[in-house]
Amino acid sequence: MSTLPKIELQDATEAAAEALNQVRKTLGSIPNMAKVMANSPALVRGWLALSGALGDGVLSAGVRERLAIATAEYNRCEYCLSAHTYLGANVAKLDPEEIELARDAESKDPHVTALLTLSDAIARGRGVVDPVLLADARTAGVTDAEIAEVVGNLALNVLTNYFNILADVENEWPAVVPLKA
Structure with a gap:
């Protein structure tokens, strides 16, 4: 059982909903990891930003x-x-x-x-x-x-x-x- 709650979009704060919607826009879905990360919208945004930046890098x-x-x-x-x-x-x-x-x-x-x-x-x-x-x-x-x-x-x-x-x-x-x- 998760030690942090999974935040579903319909139950999310405004900041968490924005972060989860960005995940959906970027990935096409919202994986469980992002739903649990949504306990801190800043963490979701940081994860997406670093992942996106590295996706534009030299490594395939x-x-x-x-x-x-x-x-x-x-x-x-x-x-x-x-x-x-x-x-x-x-x-x-x-x-x-x-x-x-x-x-x-x-x-x-x-x-x-x-x-x-x-x-x-x-x-x-x-x-x-x-x-x-x-x-x-x-x-x-x-x-x-x-x-x-x-x-x-x-x-x-x-x-x-x-x-x-x-x-x-x-x-x-x-x-x-x-x-x-």
């Missing part, structure tokens, strides 16, 4: 979904793992093998592997990354813009992972259980 939707999958697996967030597995397959059109590899921060594409490895190292090191690993990423063709956006995507994913875990948001996506759950 497929890379962003794999980053989200890897982070959700690391943080053991079933809600985000389920959502991004679904979005990776159905929106970003990722190959099922790529989705499965992303759970271990891996890919058949060396450049994507370098991005996933970097994100994983940043998460595990709490921002401290071995200079050799960073040099390896650059050797694999990772650009400064990509490095910056990996950090941004990691922050976005940690935000949603921690929020969904803390709030115990009801998962409406096809369930994907973390491997180390």
